[in-house]
Amino acid sequence: MAEIDTQTRTERLAGQIADAIIEGALPPGSRLDEQGLADRYGVSRTPVREALRQLGTTGLIDIRPRRGAIVSEITHAQLQELFVAMGELEATCARLCAISMTPIERRGLEALHESMQQLATQDQARDPESYVLANVAFHSKIYSGSHNAILADMASSLRRRLSPYRRAQFRSAGRLQMSYAEHQVVVAAIIRGDAETAHSSMLRHVSFVEDAVEKMTPVKP
């Protein structure tokens, strides 16, 4: 048998349900039946309810009193706001990176970015998976490089919340190379400590992502 029971059922559930949403198994609008989830994960309704309430405050799901919870459905306007917010947060993190990343962190970021060149240029139609993974790592490095756990948490929380809407984004033609080129500007600015450019180029990068998503995501009015 494994080891750590240090985690409570509720916490584990919150993670599992969140993952299911992020991975798309539970698309926006899905009803989150308490008993159903309890059966599905082999627990009672109590920890399910606590997990749902936790996810509710993150915005991932929407709890409607006496009417059950659903995976958050988002209007077009709200989706835009989410992207703007994430863009501003990531841009802020990037600016802080330019100011306060350690030399080691700068080297690490640069190295990761360079390793992504191959992933971006290899046959993208076949498998953007590895680039997507590296991309998450890239943005995580930006978050942690800000040296501010609060901003980092907010940014990754937003990223999670948006993930149901970005799934297919990297499948569009040339998006990988575009993304890589945008990263290039951000990284260069951070490396040379140019806070303003780091900020503005990251803002632009995220807004490009937004454009790419908008072209393909049908969201109800």
Add this chain to the structure above:
Amino acid sequence: MAEIDTQTRTERLAGQIADAIIEGALPPGSRLDEQGLADRYGVSRTPVREALRQLGTTGLIDIRPRRGAIVSEITHAQLQELFVAMGELEATCARLCAISMTPIERRGLEALHESMQQLATQDQARDPESYVLANVAFHSKIYSGSHNAILADMASSLRRRLSPYRRAQFRSAGRLQMSYAEHQVVVAAIIRGDAETAHSSMLRHVSFVEDAVEKMTPVKP
């Protein structure tokens, strides 16, 4: 009898407990005994637990598995990070205000700010209460003026989370006039649409607040 039972016990509890923390009735480190809270508010442990879990995800309280919940205690370093994060968020909101506030919103902000001049100059030792209230309204206007509900929520959530540590801040000598003068720069920049200055001056304003708080808040290492 009143009317709306549209709100669930859990939600009401979450609000009441949060208020108690914000108002200082439950200082950082306080133990949040489930049964005690249940008795105190005349409910069972179940809604208390759900409310606590909700507050846990906002960061207001700290839930330690199997060891109960306490009002979040914060190290000096974390307090600094919180202030930096809030500063960056408010600065971002201020920048967005400069870009996208409507003429009516600009007028409203200016009017509120002007009304605060009297509150700042009147005998401050006696009663900073009214200025504190107006100050909350001022920053709320900045949040809503960003026209981004996500950023606004994050900023006000952070403000709530910091409120236990800012209570006595405005009692220090001359802090009111200082605050008013700092606001002046921010408002002027927003009114004339100077995004960069709005951002940098708000950042400076919040960091002054941080300084004022640090001088008086004893936080354990």
Add this chain to the structure above:
DNA sequence: TTCAGATAAATTGCATGCATAAATAAGCGG
């Protein structure tokens, strides 16, 4: 057919009970 109202089924909100891990107190050897 479609829609209104009534009835039945399903689901949420909350209280309660119990097992188990922590915290606390008691006992014991040093």
Add this chain to the structure above:
DNA sequence: CCGCTTATTTATGCATGCAATTTATCTGAA
């Protein structure tokens, strides 16, 4: 007197049960 082990107590985590509300189903009339 003090530290460490062991019992006792307390509190948390979770399951279960019930009342109330929502949602689905059924009936009948326009």
